[in-house]
Amino acid sequence: MKKALIALAFALSSAVAAAQDIVKVVYHVNTGVETAAVILNNINNELNASPSDKIVVVTHGPGIDFLLSDAKDSKGREFSGQVSALAARGVDFRVCHNTLQTRNIDAGKLLMETKVVPSGVAEVARLQAKEGFVYLKP
Numbered sequence: 743m744k745k746a747l748i749a750l751a752f753a754l755s756s757a758v759a760a761a762q763d764i765v766k767v768v769y770h771v772n773t774g775v776e777t778a779a780v781i782l783n784n785i786n787n788e789l790n791a792s793p794s795d796k797i798v799v800v801t802h803g804p805g806i807d808f809l810l811s812d813a814k815d816s817k818g819r820e821f822s823g824q825v826s827a828l829a830a831r832g833v834d835f836r837v838c839h840n841t842l843q844t845r846n847i848d849a850g851k852l853l854m855e856t857k858v859v860p861s862g863v864a865e866v867a868r869l870q871a872k873e874g875f876v877y878l879k880p
Contacts, residue, residue, distance in 0.1 A: 766796040768875040770866050771805035778808035779815045781880045782824045802838035802862025829855035838862030
C-alpha cells in the first residue's frame with residue numbers, strides 16, 4: 743500500500759511539473775494582411791520547436807482581415823488553409839467583436855476556426871493577467 747501511494751504521489755508531481763512546462767503565448771495582431779503570412783509562419787515555427795505550447799491569436803482592427811473568408815496574401819494565396827492547419831495543432835484564433843461592429847462586418851464572414859470575443863485588447867489583457875500568458879507582438 744505504501745509503495746502504491748508513493749507511486750501515485752510521484753505520478754501526480756510529474757503531471758504537475760509537465761503542466762507547468764507548457765508555455766502559454768498570446769499573439770497580439772492588429773496589423774493587416776500584409777503581415778499575416780509572417781505571423782502565421784512565426785506561430786508554425788514556434789510549434790515546430792515547442793509542440794506543447796498553448797497559443798492564442800487575438801486580433802482586432804485590421805488584424806482581423808486575414809481571418810475573413812477568402813482573405814488572400816499579396817501573392818493571391820488564401821489564409822484559410824494555414825489557419826485551419828494551425829487550428830488543428832491547437833491554436834485558438836480570437837476576433838474582436840468591437841472591430842466587427844465598428845467596421846460593419848458580419849461574423850458569418852469569419853473563418854470557422856475563429857471565436858468572437860467582446861474586446862480584443864481586453865482579451866489580451868485577461869490572458870496575461872488571469873491565465874499567465876506571455877505576450878508576443880510580431
